[in-house]
Every structure is written in C-alpha cells, then in structure tokens.
Amino acid sequence: MLHSILSITAFLPLAGAVLLLLIGRSNHKLIRSLALSISTITFFFSLPLFSSFDLSSPGMQFEESAAWIPSMGIRYHVGIDGISLFLVLLATFLTPIAILSSWNSINERVKEYHVFMLLLETGMIGVFVALDLFLFYVFWEVMLVPMYFLIGVWGGQQRIYAAVKFFLYTMVGSVLMLVAIISLYFLNGATTFDFSVILTNIQNGTLILSGSQQHWLFLAFFLAFAIKIPLFPFHTWLPDAHVEAPTAGSVLLAGVLLKMGTYGMIRFCLPLFPEASIEFTPLISALAIIGIVYGALVAMVQPDLKKLVAYSSVSHLGFVVLGIFALNEQGMAGAVYQMLNHGISTGALFLLVGMVYDRRHTRLIEDFGGLATPLPVFSTIFMIVTFSSIGLPLLNGFVGEFLILLGAFKANITTAVIATTGVILSAVYMLWMYQRVIFGEIKNPKNRELIDLSFREKVVLLPMVIMILWMGIYSQSFLRRMDVSVGTVLHHFQTSAVVMKK
C-alpha cells in the first residue's frame, strides 16, 4: 500500500477535481462537502508518510520512478526526504482547512472554485515530491494557473491586477530556470533530467561545472526561487496578491506557495551549485536581512490587516533564507522549521483576518478596537497565533527563530545581530496591531454586535492551534525527522564544495 502512496497523495485531489466537474453546478452543498472530503482523505493518505518515515535513512523515501518521455530522458520520478515530507504534509493539512474556511464566504461559481482548490493541491504536492527537473518545472508552472484563477475570479477589488502581476512575476523568474535546467541537462551529457542522477554525478565528480557555469546556473535557479519566496527586492507582487486573494487563497499562498522558493533553494541551489552558493552567500544574506527589517518596518505602518500580515511574511521568509544560507545544521533545521511555522501561524492569521472580514467587510485596523468584549474566543485564539508569530517560547515560532539565529550567529555575528532586531520589530508590529484591534474602547457601534466564532470556524482554527502548541512544546517529533536530511544536504554540500576545489 505504501508502494505508490506519493502518487496517490498527489493525484487524489486531481481525481477529485475531475469528479467535481461531473456534478451539477447548483448543488453547492454537495460540491463543498465533496471537496472537503477529498482533501481530508488526501490528508489521511499523507499521514503514513509521517508515521512510516525512516528516521535514519539519508536518502529519498517512498520513491517511484517510471519513464515518461524516454526520448528526452524525462522520468516520472518522485520521492521525499525529511524536508519535503513536512512540506507535503503542510499542503495536505492546510487545504482542507482552507476549503472549510471558505464554506460560507464563497457563494458564486462554487464548483469552479473547488475544482481550482483541488488542482492547486495537486500542483503544490507535486512541486515538493518531484525529483526530475522537468517534472518539477511542470508542477512549478502548472500550479500557477489555479492560483491565478483563485485570485482573479474570487478576489477583491484589484484582483485582476494582482492575479496578472502574480502570474507574470513568477513566470519571468521561472523561464530562466527552464534555460538553466536544459543547460544542466546538456552539461550532464544529455541523457537525463533526473535530479538524483545529476546530483550523484556532481557529487562523485563525474559532472564538473566550471566556476562561471555554476555562477550563471545558480543565478537562474535563484531568481526563480527568490521571486517566489519573495526575497527583497522581488517582493512587490506579494502584498497585492495577498490582499486581493480570497482568504483560502491567501492561506495557501502564504502557507505553502511561498515555501516552494525556500524549498527550491535547499533542494536545488545548494547541492547542485555549492561553490556558487558560497560565492553568493554574503549577497543573499544581505538581501535576507534587508527583507527582515524592511518587511517588519513596512508591516508596522500598514493600516490594512491583510497587508500587515503580508509584509510580515516578507520579514519571516527573510529569516528562513538567512537560516538556509547560514550553511550550518542549526540554521538549516531552523529554516525548515520556520517554513512550517510560518505556514501555520500566517495561515492562521489570514484565517482570523478573513473571519473578521466576513463579519465587518473591512480589514482596516482603525475600524476595529475592543473586539475582546464581543469576541472572546476569537480574541484568545488571535492572541495565541500572534504570540506564535512573534516567537514566544513554548510556541512554534520560537523554536524556528531560535535555531535560525543560533545558526546565523555561528556563521556571521553582524548579520545575526541585525536579524535579531527583526524579532523585536515583529513583536512591536504584531502586539501593536493586536492592541489596536482587540483592546481599548469599542469605538464603532457595529463592533458591539459581532457574534463570536461559529462551530465551523472553531473547527477551522482548532487544528492550527494544536499544531502551534505541539510544534512549540514537543519540537522533537518534527526535528528528528528532518535532522538526517538536513545533515545530508549540508554534507553533500560540503563534499561537493570540496570536490570542486580539487
């Protein structure tokens, strides 16, 4: 049964989307329940990945490989290690939550909406499991289409602008990656696009890339990932996309899609181009720090809740990149951990913002104030999530940030010191926002009549809160699954750096 579990997990949502197409469009309830059940079943199918994961194996697990386009050496090759494992789980975990969160807020074109949600899930899982460069590129690009429609059809006022900007930014970055992928294919003897094979060849010295080749190939891959993350100064599409996307879209965009960039760096940039990675580390770390501080400062002055969360993402992902390019175990483990944290806490923040938006149809901070009185449950959960985002000990954010800073200190004290200010700033903007929204007098009489969270909304938020606590209190159940893989990436990275130097 575990034999093709990755394919099942990846393509079950696709099958579900096809199924949805066959149902009549007027039966909204059936469509919603079906989409929810399919994504929940997908989540349960992905659980064995976690429980049967072999902690000691450094290689890929649950691998499947079959010829796809043999004349070009393109294979359908999928597999996961301790890093992609959690990203797949993140995608399967967040999708049902996102679908449930939009239960009442999406009332038009319900069928198409859920079809795109399920297609998006297949795309997201595919990106994280693909081990063939061509296959990876296919998922990477195809996934844009459902997200584009989700933003463009069900988004806010400026949705079209945001959707097109999102698509174009990502596209520009990724086409250059395609050129790099093809170049790598020819440099490796034009036999295969299989990432594992190319990586093995690099590591055992069969494929030697010259300094300038590494330089350019690295940049091409890096640009695609940097735009996706988004790393400063490529971040301008993100606030637009987040603000305009429907809540569920924002959740998945922040929760999963942004991680594709950081995942790509760990999976492809570092192992394939070790020398270039070292060469660019100072530059990338600098961009990461700028992103951390800039994102935090801009978040502080946002009048709009969603925009605030969007800019906080820029800041948080700066941390992730900083951790990756600390190039040591703590930094990298922290980065992977922080990717998950960000997925959960920012996802939860967007859900919460979506819930008050559903009630008040505004996201401006100044319209709120004193929500603690009418919305006690909401305010409590909001507090937990805020603390998680800040990185309070015993909550998930703390573990990730702590590890990243530990790694950063080992790598370069100056960068680490500046990055630490980002932690302080994040406390400032999050707490200030929380204070203005939740505490104080109720200025607007409309806020007095708000109704607290419904059962459905509690069901949406509960798993998020559980994860926040679990990941904060017992981080070992996650960290020990990544340890070996993080070690492998760094080990390969170091050995190839050595091989290259010979």
Add this chain to the structure above:
Amino acid sequence: MQGSFALEIQQILPEIVLSVFGIVVLLVDTFIPKAKQHVLGTVSLIGILAATLSTFFLIGEDGTFFSGMIIVDPFSIFFRFTFLIIGGLTLLASLSYLKREKLVLGEYHALILFAIVGMNLMAASNELIMIFLGLETLSISCYILLGIKRNDLRSNESALKYFLLGSFSSAFLLYGIALAYGATKATNLELIGREILSGSVNMSLIYAAIGLMFVGFGFKVAVAPFHVWTPDVYEGALTPITAFMSVGPKAAGFAVFLRVFLVAFPTTYLKWVLIVWISAATTMTIGNVVAVVQSNIKRMLAYSSIAHAGYILVALVTHTKNGVAAILFYTLAYALMNIGAFTIVALVGREGDRKSSINDFAGLGFKQPFLAASLSLFLLSLAGIPLTAGFSGKFFIFLAAIESHFYWLAIIGVINSAISVFYYLRVIVIMYMTSPSEEFIPIPVSASVAAVITLTVYGIIQLGVYPDFVINFARNSVLNFRY
C-alpha cells in the same frame, strides 16, 4: 532513380486525389442547387480523408522521383500529415461558419484543397522550380480565398495586400533561384549543395541568392522585417481563412525554408546564421511586444503568429537534427492551437465577424464554459504553459538552441514567452473575471465546430502530456534528411 510509372504516381497520389476532388467540387458546384451546396464541404472532407489514407501508404518511403523533382522522405511525409490535418480542420470549421455567414461558395472548398496540394508539393520538392510551382499554387489559392467575400471592403484590402506583397516576394524568390541556377547550373537542391561544396562556383552569386531567397521565404512565413502585412491581411479575411493562413502557408514556408537552407546551402551556414539569428530575435520581440497593445483579437493573434514564427526561426538557427525535429513538432502543435483558437474567435465573432474585440469575450467564462475552457487551453498552450502542446514545442526548440550553445537566443526566447503570457492571459481575464457590458447573446455550437474543438483540445493535451510519439516521429523524419 527510375521507378515504374505506377510507383512514381503513388508518390504523389495524395496530391492527385486532392486535385481530383477539388475539380469535382468545382464541377458539381455548377450543377447542384444553391440549397444543397453544403454537400461540397462534406465531399472535400472525404477528399482529405482519402488523401490522408494514401499518405499513410507512403510511410517508410525514402527516395526521389520524377527525375529527382519530387522527394518522398519522412520529412515531407510528416509535413504532408500536418497540412492534411490543417486542411481537414479548416474545412470542418468552415462548414457551419459559411452557413452562418450565408456564403454560398463552392470554390471555397476547392481552393482549400488546391492550397493543400501546393503545400504538399512544397514539402516534397527537391528542386527550386518545383518549390516555386508549389508556392504559386498555394499563393494563388490564398489570394482568392482572402478576397472571397467580394463585397466586403476589409476582405478586399486583405486580398490585395497579400497579393501585392506576395507577388513581390515571389519575385525576390525567383531572382534568388535564377542566381543560384546561374552560379551552379542546377536547380536540384542536392546538386546545388554538391556544386557549392566542390568550390568551383562563384560564391558572391550564391550569397546574393541566399539573401534573396531569405527575403522571399521571410515574407511567406512573416518574420521580421518582412512581417508588416500580417495583421491587416489576417484581420480582413474570413476567420477560418485567417486560421488557415496563420498555420498552413507558414508551415509550408518553413518546410521549404528548411529544405533549401539545409540541403542546398548547408556549407554556407556560418554566413547566414547571423542574419537568421537577428531575424529570430527581432521577430519574437516585435510580435510579442506589439501584440500586448492590440485590442482586436484577430490582430492580437496575428502578432502572436509573428512571434511564433520567431520561435521556429530559433530552431532553424541551430541547424541541428534536434532543431529540425523541433520545427516539425512545433508546426504541428502550433497548427492545432491556432486553429482551435481561431475557431472559437469565429464563433464569438457572430454574424459578419462583428465582435472581434477582446472585450467581446467578457462573460464567456461562465456563460459558455466549454468554449471558454477550450479557448483558455489554446491560449495557455500558445503561452507555453506546461502540459500543453505549446510548452512541449517550445521546450524542444529551446532544448535545441541550448544544445548548440545559443544561450542568448534561448534567453531572449523564454523572456518573450513570459511577455506573451501577458496578452494571452488578458483574454482569459476578460472571459472569466469581467462581466459583459451588453447582454450576452448565447452562441450556438454546431456539431462540426464542436468536433474541431474537441480534436484540437485532444491533440494539444496529447502532445503536451505525452509528446514522445510525435517527437520520435519528428526525429526519425530528420534522421534521413540528406545533408
């Protein structure tokens, strides 16, 4: 190589079948009442099927016939199939279009059949005179087809423009042929190639011939700087004819372009590669950049077709087997997606093609999901999004370019591809994300049009998800290419 007469006839049987059917259509046209003229479309489609069948029997053939004038090799067979697919889909799409436009034109079908004959002969020509004959057969049919709506000013303009510029470019081509003949005393492509290789010819004449032929072919396939006629001609023609023009003559032009440059002039590659390189880069860029600002969908697709000719030129620049295979693949993929797109454009255009602004697509998305979803697929394929034929085609082209170390051309190509996403997406945006300004009039979809759309959608997904069969066919078609 003197085969028996029957064997030689068999080699051009598809063309004979098409010509006979064309003549039958013309004859029957005069004898049947106007009300029954739609039969002619069916007859022509049967002709296409018969020709396709006789082309199947040629698979595996590889040789020259009629004293070396005709060459039947996998390359020409691949193109013949592409042309027959193009012709078949065009005729199928025209059935209900002509009915809607209340055009009673028997010769319309015959002319499309003759145009296919011309294209087939071009692909199967092994010498310059035959190429010219094929080209003129095609061009004359096209002149008439473009102007077939006699009382329509735009149609007249379109035909006249194409006629003037077409004859002009034919003259360039002829002059080039004359110079090549003067230098080598041969019109046979292989002989010309051999003569040039022997070193006994006046090379300045050859270079002049190459330049003139490049101009001639450049006009036919509409690459920069010879592309300016395209938007006006495409806009004025009946939409199915625009679809046909944007894929058929273009593919045929590339077939002879390839054969002439790779068989007759391979040794001068280093002389012409730079010109073609520059032309490829400018064609892609002009096509895509200008398409961005178009508000008429036919003009937008016209500029997009210029851009796509640019991508094909990239593959020509590489001068490798992979490059040629990529061209074969791409012309087929491009034919499918463009015919599909134009078929829907024709439907949305309503009577008289009056709704051809991009804004007329507003609201189509949820009013007519089948049409909108198909058009989205065609546009995403044109933009080169994975799992579509367009992506596979571009992938093979850029693969060939990078293999030959044309990194910059590949980068210009992919960036252009990203630019093109903008204007293709705009149509999708308008279909799905805006509401129509006036009341939406439902569009009836006839069975024949539904068939065209279904076939092209199937082809695009097949070539996109599993391109192996066709790309192998294309690669094998190139292996026996004698150069």
